[in-house]
Amino acid sequence: MFRRNKPSSSENRRDFATHGAALPLPANDMRNFFNLSQLVLSAGQLKPPPVLRHSKITFLEVEILDAHSKKQICVVDKIPPSSTLLDVKYRFHKICPQWSPSRIGLRLERNGVYLKDSVNIKSLAASSIITLYFTDMGQQVSWTTVFLTEYTGPLLIYLLFYLRLSSIYDEKQTARSLRHPVVHLACICHCLHYIRCLLETLFVHKISEGHTPLKNMIKGCIFYWGFTSWIAYYVNHPQYTPPSFENKQVTLAVLVFLMCEAGNHFINVALVHQNQPGNKISFPIPSINPFTWLFLLVSCPNYTYEIGSWISFTVMTQTVPAGIFAILMTIQMSQWARKKHQLYLKRCTTHKWRKAAMIPFML
Template identity: 30%
Template sequence: MVTLNVSAAGRVSLARGLPITVTFADKKPEEVTVAEVKAAVAAKFPRLYPARQKLTVKGEKKALDDDVTLEDAGITDGAEVTVKDLGPQVGWRTVFLVEYAGPLIIHPLFYYNPGFWYGALVPHSLLQKTVYTLVLLHFIKRELETLFVHRFSHGTMPFFNIFKNSGHYWALSGVALAAAIYSPTYDEYSRYMRGSIRSDPRFIGACVTLWLFAEVSNLHTHLTLRSLRPAGTRQRAIPTGYGFDLVSFPNYFFEILSWVAIAAMTGSYAAWVFVGVSSYTMSIWALKKHKAYRRDFGNEYPKNRKAIIPFVI
């Protein structure tokens, strides 16, 4: 039998009955996981469901992973753990679906209603038609990957973060990009477009080729990452193969490359701002995860592999 004392870390309004004692009959510390402890707490305080809980060893700050056993966490029979309320949670899959839905809604609104936004008809140029198609295909791909390819190591995130995360896509690659690209500046008869390289089908075709290469490569790396994590687990392994021989996160690199293709095609300040912001954000993610790879795998991890930009970062 294993008995644990569970106390509150700070104010936990959904569990005013804390501290409590939870007991696991006929089990040893090596047989009880943190997830089971969370379930026991939730059984007494249903509104404090497991995803809202952060469990830590008494006196420590590091959260305990759900799949870790009490023995592996150094928790013995009769020990005390603390629980913190992380607030309302939302699934990562839901967050991604909402993020990518923004541009899929916003771009058609601007593309098909120029009179409302610009007060004039906009005879769409080849450039505008191409960008519209590429943007929709990109985010449709992201939605399908979210549904059928990605496997998430963390099930949820704080609910209110969905607004912060979605703002990046809805505002920058949604409103800002659509408002700039589908404006009269880029239409069929614009002085800015007439006789410029941006009206040359060969230049547009070259940019589309780069975009297609980046998108297919990005999908390939996502499929590689999926193959490393069996369904329902948080198992990690060293990724290898196409792209991974140069950087830890080629999926981020190819994502940046696809947006560089669109920015180069249009020359739009809005497109380049989105490239800059997204590149910075993904670089921060990549460097943090790259460091975690090196820490977790030690000497097994390739020493010459960069984080996101081959031979650079």
């Protein structure tokens, strides 16, 4: 009688696999499978779906009120946060064409400071609505036009007096009198000064693209043109008398004048290079050029040289109008120099040892 052998475990697995039945797993295999499944479930999806983020831009509204009556003029809406105040002025001009952007003055408060065109509108926003006060600045002109007009006038006016037109001086006195050499030198120095100013305005200075009221240009023209007429009238008069020490006084004054004009030019060129984009230096420093060494003593040597030019011109011509003009220019430029000096002190603490703003060891 044959006895059938008990099938092995490997044969059982093949039979169950062939008939499609599930095989019972040992306890260790079940535990491992459970742990693996828990690990997969806790890890989440292998590649999560991308999250779509919708950037929502919040637009701003600018309410513009009249600074005097507090009445609403208009509302400029749908302004992107990246806009500047100049963009708001152009939008305001489209709504109210009678006011050009150059004559629009905007302030946060009725009696506050006028905001610059480069101010970002978002920096002014405490909410989605910004209230600004409008003031009509009047007819405006560019700074380039102001400087060219102020400097061209004295150049032409002085030449008219130098020609001794019959409508200005008596013809008989003009025919009898001979001109002293200082009269010719004074004309050359005066023209040289204003030609330098004109050329630097066109090719050296980086003048702001802003505007100034027309009345300010008129005031400047009255000052420069008026004093030029007064000075030129006396220096070119047929009865003009030369300086007391004559040639020695004139020669020394001319040399100082030329040195100050050269120094003023080199300082202006140095300041332009100093203010180039990317330059992190916040205060002027001297260079190899000896004319720039005055930076070691004062903060604004360009004003120092300017005053030196007019003082030497006064000594050269020995006239009262030139002296008064030099005094007034000294007062005005000392105020400008002090403001710039304080600005340098705020920017850099190492600048404090420079005690003077315009005149070494004094002012």
